[in-house]
Structures are given as structure tokens and as C-alpha cells.
Amino acid sequence: MSKHSNVSPELVQEGERIMRICNACRYCEGFCAVFPAMERRLTFEESDLNYLANLCHNCTECYYACQYAPPQEFELNFPKTLAEIRLETYRKYAWPGMFAELFHKNGLVTGVVTAASMIVVLAVILGSGGPASFLAAHSDVKGxxxxxxxxxxxxxxxxxVAVLIATAFAIGFVRFWKDTEGKAAPAVTPGAFVQALSDTLLLRYLDGAEDGCAYPDETPSNVRRRFHHATFYGFALCFAAxxxxxxxxxxxxxxxxxxIPTVASLLGRPGAPQLELLRSLPVILGSLGGIGLLIGPAGLLWLKTRRNSLLVDHRQNGMDAGFLVLLFLASLTGFMLTALRETTFSGPVMVAHLGIVMGLFLTMPYGKFVHGIYRFGALLRNAVEKSTMPTLGSE
Known part of the structure; x- marks a missing residue:
């Protein structure tokens, strides 16, 4: 174990114990990418555990299939142990390192940062336009x-803000990649990159064994995958907008x-529909993305209230909920801002919307969003390994 590690020795020891037992059993090898990746190893150092933990999509199928799960004396809780290790990797790879502890207080930090962001946005608005402009109604003609x-x-x-968070993400990803590359680090090929990107975009390993995740209970379902897709692509569409x-x-x-132009405004105007629709493309993309960010986070929050508490790392509850709530509120206030854009309410709603968006961005490198960064890294590492390392298991 690295002397610079932030993962506790006790947690590493428990992860090693579980991996040795699972590597001997191999009953769950067809469930996801974690088990074939585990089978490529005979020993498990901390870096291996960090990689496998971030490769895990927490579908929990393995827990319900495990013959060594509690109350059996081995007491294997594979999903919860990997969730605990994942949280420690977030802290380990965080940049700047002095912000690493924010992962343990993310729910509170999210609220405080968002409130402070609203104050900053209000100050910028008042500084650039003054109170009169802030409280006035402005037509589309006036901007x-x-x-x-x-x-x-x-x-x-x-x-x-964008430069700061992009830098934090990039450094975190590089730290993760270097920590998990092992002694012989094969190069990333175009094929491996495409495979990892495909696995990410399709959320392939939220399929579980075949019928979806055993989430929120032991009955397999694709509902979690659908809510994740709505959230993921909702965010992507808003970014595209x-x-x-x-x-x-x-x-x-x-x-x-x-x-977005109405049908009535387009009738009888040759050439106008295409141009106006094109100019409205950011609004169209943002609206579609906003719908996804209303449905996805709300659904995931609902599922979290019904999940098996034995499989949960409760230290992450605030972090998970804070991120989903901010995504939902960013979308809701975005729709409100569009609807009220020419009214006297546009100023206050803009403060709320932009403050929430800024709070979301500022807390991204120290909250739940980072799981997507490291999970893609783990999927990329997995795609490289599959073409270069032998395994006795089944992919």
C-alpha cells in the first residue's frame, strides 16, 4: 500500500479479503466487468482495489447471488465495501488536496456553496446593470x-469557474490513471477507447446479469438504468445547448x-421556419435536456428511498442527494427563466438559476459527479486489459 494513500489500511485489508474469496468462487463472473477484471489478478494491492471499486456500477446483483453474504460467517458485502473504497478514492485523487475532506461533508458544502454562488451572481448583476435593470421587465428585442x-x-x-473545474477533473483523472496502471502499462489503443466510450454511453454494466440491476431491491429491473440515461443525456443536451x-x-x-417559434408565427413566411428553428436550437436542446434533468434525478432520488440499507455507504447520502437535487433545481429554474424571460420576475429567477448552476459546477470536483470521471477511466483501463491480459473467467 502506498505511503501516500488516503484509503485506510482496515478498508484495504477488507477489500483484499473479499477479493480473495470472490476470486476463488467466481460464481458472479458474468454479472459485470468487475469480476473478469478481478480474475486477471492473483494478488490485490490498493491500486487494484481502487480500480475495481470505480469499475463497479453498484448494481448489487452479486450481493443477492452470493452464498457468503451475511449471515454466513464470511459476511461478504461486495457492493458496500467497493462503495466505501470508491469514496476514499475520490478523496485520494482530489485536487487541490486540501478540498478532499469536502467529500465527507458534501451535502452541507453543496448548500453553503450554492447560497454563496447566488450572492455572487446577484453582486455581478447589480454591479453590471444596477437595481433598476434587475427589477425591470425586458423584452426579447431588448435582449x-x-x-x-x-x-x-x-x-x-x-x-x-469552467477553467477551475476542468483543471480539477483533469488532474484527478491523471492521478487515477497513474495510480491504477500497474507495473506494465499497455498503451491505450483507438479500439479500447471506442469500447470504453460505448460502455459509458450505453451504461452497459447497469444491465446486471441480463435483466437489469438488483436495485432498489433484489428484483432485477432496468428502471435505474433508464433514470441514469435520462440524467446523463439530459446533462449532455444542456451542455450541447x-x-x-x-x-x-x-x-x-x-x-x-x-x-422557440410557434406554428402560427411561421405560417406564411417562406424561408423563416428553418432559420428561426435553427436559431432556437440552443433552446430546443436545453429544453430536451431539462426534461431529462427533471425526470432522471427525481427518479434516482425516489429509488434511493427504497434501496436496501445494508448495501449503502451512508456517508455518501448527502453527496448523492445534494448532486441530484441541484441537477433537478437547475433544470426547474431554467424552465422558469425561459417562461418568465420578459417579466419583472426574470432578474430574481436568474439569480436563483445561475446561482444553482454555479453551485453545481463548483461542487462537481468534490461531489458525486466525479464518479463519472473515474468510472470512464476504469472502463478505459478495463478495455485495455481485455486485449492485453489473460483471464480465466468469462467476459
């Missing part, structure tokens, strides 16, 4: 919410996306 907070102020404020809007603004010179 709507861009008349409340200028595009330049928005770009500078969130650009700084921002990217497209940026291209429209800086490349095509289109100032801010107009509302």
Missing part, C-alpha cells in the same frame, strides 16, 4: 435576460437564442 446580466459578465464569471449557443454568438454573430 431579455441578457439585459439583466450582460453576456460578457456571464462569460467571464462562468468561464473562470451551451456549446451551440456559444458558436452561434461568436461565429455567426447571433445575439442570444430567441424563443
Amino acid at each position: 431579455a435576460f441578457y439585459a439583466v446580466m450582460s453576456h460578457e459578465a456571464m462569460v467571464v464569471t462562468f468561464g473562470i 451551451t456549446a451551440v449557443g456559444t458558436v452561434f454568438h461568436y461565429v455567426l454573430g447571433w445575439e442570444g437564442p430567441p424563443p
Whole structure:
């Protein structure tokens, strides 16, 4: 075990014990990627456990199939142990390291940071436009919410945040990759990258054995996978909306996306429908993504209230709930801002929406979002290993 490790020796010892037993049994080898990856190893160092823990999608199928689970004397709780190790890896790879402890207080930190972010957004708005502009109604002709907070102020404020979180993610990923590469680190091939990307985008290992996760109880179901898809692609569509809007603004010179045109406004105007729909693409993408971010997080929160408490690392409850709640509120306030864009309510709603989005971004490197970063790294490592390392198990 590395002398610089943040994973407790007791937890590493328990992980090694479980892996030795599971590697001898191999009953669960067809459930997910973790067990074939485990079977490529005869010994388990801390770096191996960190990799396997992040490769686990917590489908919990193995717990219900395990003949050594409690109350059997071996008391194997594979999903919970890996969940506990995952949390410690988040702390270990965090940058800057002084923020690592935020993972243990993420629920509280999320609330405090979001409230502070709203104050920052309000200060920027008042500093750039003044109270009169903040409380006034602005038509689309006058720029709507861009008349409340200028595009330049928005770009500078969130650009700084984006650079900080991108740096934290990049350094965390590099730390994870170096820690888990082992003695012989084969190169990443294009095929391995495509395989890992496919596994990520399709959420392949949320399938469990074949009929979905044993989540929230022992009955297999794909409901968790569907809610994860809604959340994942909802976030991706919202990000795409921002990217497209940026291209429209800086490349095509289109100032801010107009509302989605109605059928009535398009009738009798040759050539107008295509152009107006194109200009409204950021709104269309954002609306579709917003729907996903209402359905997905709400569904995942509902499932968490019904899950088997024996399989839960309760230290992560605040982190999980805080992230999902922020995603849901970011979407809800986004729809409210679109609906109220030309009213006197647009200023206060903008403070709420942008404050929530900023709080979400600032806490991403120290909250639940990082599981996606390290899980992709683990899936990439798994794809590389499958083509270079022998296994006695079944893929």
C-alpha cells in the first residue's frame, strides 16, 4: 500500500479479503466487468482495489447471488465495501488536496456553496446593470435576460469557474490513471477507447446479469438504468445547448437564442421556419435536456428511498442527494427563466438559476459527479486489459 494513500489500511485489508474469496468462487463472473477484471489478478494491492471499486456500477446483483453474504460467517458485502473504497478514492485523487475532506461533508458544502454562488451572481448583476435593470421587465428585442446580466459578465464569471473545474477533473483523472496502471502499462489503443466510450454511453454494466440491476431491491429491473440515461443525456443536451449557443454568438454573430417559434408565427413566411428553428436550437436542446434533468434525478432520488440499507455507504447520502437535487433545481429554474424571460420576475429567477448552476459546477470536483470521471477511466483501463491480459473467467 502506498505511503501516500488516503484509503485506510482496515478498508484495504477488507477489500483484499473479499477479493480473495470472490476470486476463488467466481460464481458472479458474468454479472459485470468487475469480476473478469478481478480474475486477471492473483494478488490485490490498493491500486487494484481502487480500480475495481470505480469499475463497479453498484448494481448489487452479486450481493443477492452470493452464498457468503451475511449471515454466513464470511459476511461478504461486495457492493458496500467497493462503495466505501470508491469514496476514499475520490478523496485520494482530489485536487487541490486540501478540498478532499469536502467529500465527507458534501451535502452541507453543496448548500453553503450554492447560497454563496447566488450572492455572487446577484453582486455581478447589480454591479453590471444596477437595481433598476434587475427589477425591470425586458423584452426579447431588448435582449431579455441578457439585459439583466450582460453576456460578457456571464462569460467571464462562468468561464473562470469552467477553467477551475476542468483543471480539477483533469488532474484527478491523471492521478487515477497513474495510480491504477500497474507495473506494465499497455498503451491505450483507438479500439479500447471506442469500447470504453460505448460502455459509458450505453451504461452497459447497469444491465446486471441480463435483466437489469438488483436495485432498489433484489428484483432485477432496468428502471435505474433508464433514470441514469435520462440524467446523463439530459446533462449532455444542456451542455450541447451551451456549446451551440456559444458558436452561434461568436461565429455567426447571433445575439442570444430567441424563443422557440410557434406554428402560427411561421405560417406564411417562406424561408423563416428553418432559420428561426435553427436559431432556437440552443433552446430546443436545453429544453430536451431539462426534461431529462427533471425526470432522471427525481427518479434516482425516489429509488434511493427504497434501496436496501445494508448495501449503502451512508456517508455518501448527502453527496448523492445534494448532486441530484441541484441537477433537478437547475433544470426547474431554467424552465422558469425561459417562461418568465420578459417579466419583472426574470432578474430574481436568474439569480436563483445561475446561482444553482454555479453551485453545481463548483461542487462537481468534490461531489458525486466525479464518479463519472473515474468510472470512464476504469472502463478505459478495463478495455485495455481485455486485449492485453489473460483471464480465466468469462467476459
